[in-house]
Amino acid sequence: MTPVNLGHLVRWESDWAGLRVVVAGLGLSGFSAADTLIELGAKVVVIDGADTEVNRSRAETLKIVGATDVLLGAAHTDALPLIDGEAPQLLIASPGWNPRQPMLAAAAEAGIEIWGDVELAWRVREKEGRKLAEWVVITGTNGKTTTVGMAEAIFKAAGLRAIAAGNVGTPILDAIRDPEGFDVIAVELSSFQLHFTHTISPLASVVLNIAEDHVDWHGGFENYKADKAKIYERTRVAAIYNAEESVVEAMVENADVIEGCRAIGFTTGVPSVSMVGVVEDLLVDRAFLEDRRNSAAELIALKDIGEVVPRHTAANAAAAAALARAYGVEPAAVARGLAGFDAGDHRIQAVARRDDVLWINDSKATNPHAANASLGAFSSVIWIAGGLSKGVEYDELVSAHAARLKAVVLIGTDTAKLREALERHAPLVPVIGPGVRETERDTAAGTTGSAAGWAVMAQAVKEAAGIAEPGDTVLMAPAAASMDQFTSYAQRGNAFIDAVRALMGETSK
Template sequence: MGAGAVSARLDQLTSWDADWKGLRVVVAGLGLTGFSAADTLIELGAAVVVVDSGAGAESASRADTLRIVGAHEVLLGDQHTRALPSVDGQLADLVVASPGWAPHHPLLAAAADAGIPIWGDVELAWRVNERAGRKSAEWLVITGTNGKTTTVGMTEAMLQAAGLRAVAAGNVGTPILDAVRDPEGYDVIAVELSSFQLHYTHTMSPLAAVVLNIAQDHVDWHGSFEQYQADKARIYERTRIAAVYNVDAPVTERMVEEADVIEGCRAIGFTTGTPARSMLGVVDDLLVDRAYLEQRQDTAAELASLEDFGGVAPRHMVANALAAAALVRAYGVEPGAVREGLRGFDRGEHRIQAVARRDDILWINDSKATNPHAAAASLGAFTSVVWIAGGLSKGVDYSELVTRFAPRLRAVVLIGTDTSALRGALERHAPMVQVIEAPVGETGTQTADASDRQQRGTTVMAAAVEAAAGLAQAGDTVLMAPAAASMDQFTSYAHRGNAFIEAVSRLMEDEEN
């Protein structure tokens, strides 16, 4: 089959019931996403070859499962990822890439050079969302540098409070293909999308979409900040009802203005200030809607109050709630369900989480602050901080963050195998702030065994907490908001956060004894 015929066939694959049989597909990656993509394609009748650099027990188990259900080949080991494999001795018709696989990866670069289309799991999920005999879920899609997981969780909670069968999926943990293949089907899926996933998405047409915010992140994957922004902006393409933007982040409004949306789609803003028409915002401690009501020129619908957050309501958390409300209101959810969903929402761990308070020193775990923009949200919430920070920087610049918050820093404790970027920013822009490094010893790396990183990361964090305790004074907050990814010394941000919680708990116990 020639390239033109393959392209024409792919254009026809827009439902579960289309003719997928015999389509030659290489699936790159065997994590949760890659496994769900391969499993789906096998069920559809495609000829599937799966490639992954991992060769551990978990990868082997998934590989065995895929072989049992009908994968043509599963190739494990780094040597298999350096070139594009054939499928039944022929060139692949399609490559489905897992989010972690960057466009410059040799296998994907080879596919691009050969003119082979590259999809992600989100593209595949959108194309099989329609299925005869079962309802097709509407999609409310969410991206941004920070706040995605919180917002998608709030969106799910509001939808469920409205009595809808709804689920959060995508980058949040549940693969979107698993949600789409649910036998009962969903009314609505709240889809968290990373910039990686959006890069490989081409035909998605959601009911409503939002970019929460944009800050420098993942430059190493995308190649530039401009390309990172461009991939984020793809979420608005073909949006049908509401393109939701952040009034306080003008770049998101420009993204909406430049997007090729479906005719009739409205631009809806959200702000933590007083909203204008076609916006959601805050008036006298109330979250209000001036967008989804007929008399929006001079009236607003009350959605919730700051008291409904159940405690501290940081500005960024209010913004996330307004973004979620804008999405669900686009679907038709009533104000009462917005309030009920917000009241029932569980923020989860590792996000500005109070761990302990003793001797007028507050200990805060914000391990989910994996970049400078996220760290800024928590640094801005406290006036005098001993900051535990550092990790895998992903090529970002810390100058703006350090300059902005230098007056709030009593001291900084650095963690991470390479602290040069953050240390350099501190030396240039906060020279009066005391900076020390937690002893790292022979810490694990991204390629180290997970159990090795588990132990060594715990040791590093214990040293950091001990150092912070020696620096903190009454009235201070010890804030673990790394502004970096965790994988250089920890197995995940959750491991990093738990290590902090455990180290603080041991410190409190030791002081009692």
């Protein structure tokens, strides 16, 4: 078939009527994409391999508003469907759909354009009578959600109508279709979403960090990095990079940005010219002021951001501040936004402090890269760790932090790799657990969710309390996913909070 040129589809009022589109996936982003395209007048067929109650309900809704068809079940996911007897002209891929998936591979071989919901959102963001929002876009292996939330808080503190969207919270197409519109949208982008973007041209962009992740989806680490680097393409004002990671800096050096775009670094050390960084526990800007060679604009004292501000939190704050300053937000609004920002639960969350022992919940540390950030924030650590490892290695993590480990309390059903790494790199550190046998888990009681998980966590907290002394931090940063013993990282974090409060004779809130 002859590929269709879709270059004319650049705003809401473009001629979308009759365009034959397949939407792959019926999750939040897929549903939003299908709903948008139907409203635009396209002929839409939606496909999802899961024939679930939720998907059947969504399918009925889409059929009511005008979907050509919704096909559920694995039998429909291998071949491209015909739409009114003809081949589709466009395929919208939901983030979880791998580019090597048979239907997507067939579309690519046929020359059919493949977009994600982010690409579609960029193309329809301009609409007569609706405020046109600027986009600032954020990606990275870790820290995306915190940084996008910080950016949103800063923009709101500046009196702007702003929203965090994309890979977090609100689907980007839902934000785009808001009748009132926004001044600025802080868009969190995963590597999956970036793979299927082609024309977005944000005001500012940032890669927070890079570590090996999702290599199975991308077909290798180099492909993963290449998709992350796409965020810088066509950036107009500021391509913001982590000055402490040479791989990220190289992405900016090689990016094809809009003429006049500046490369702005962020660091947790003293910033050079055209950077945002930290001087004597103050976050400062040496990038967005006239006399940046000889002066710096004070943004906020780190102690005003939170009780515990580990290095990676300071880095996230610096990145968010740089995005806001690129937009033109004044330093005072940056300070108000960061001071008022609530990172939420389960990420370096201070749960309790008693007898000079600090208890920290970092259940969101679901991989070694995330756990590395929190381990590095404390000097004497009793580490509660383990879970569903997803095949990762722990040698580098344990080696980097062996000197700060006082003891390790293991949770999780498969702790072999973590235990082996501890034996190799921290042989003198006591390793305890897992302390709850399968038979005990079967009868253990929890307040909600997995009784097994609650029993495991209660035992782990009890073991940690028996070791902790003044000056220690008990850190629950599992460096693994939670689904072996919990339904989510949030449930795992709540189990830790409940266990700590029970230990201290407090009532869970």
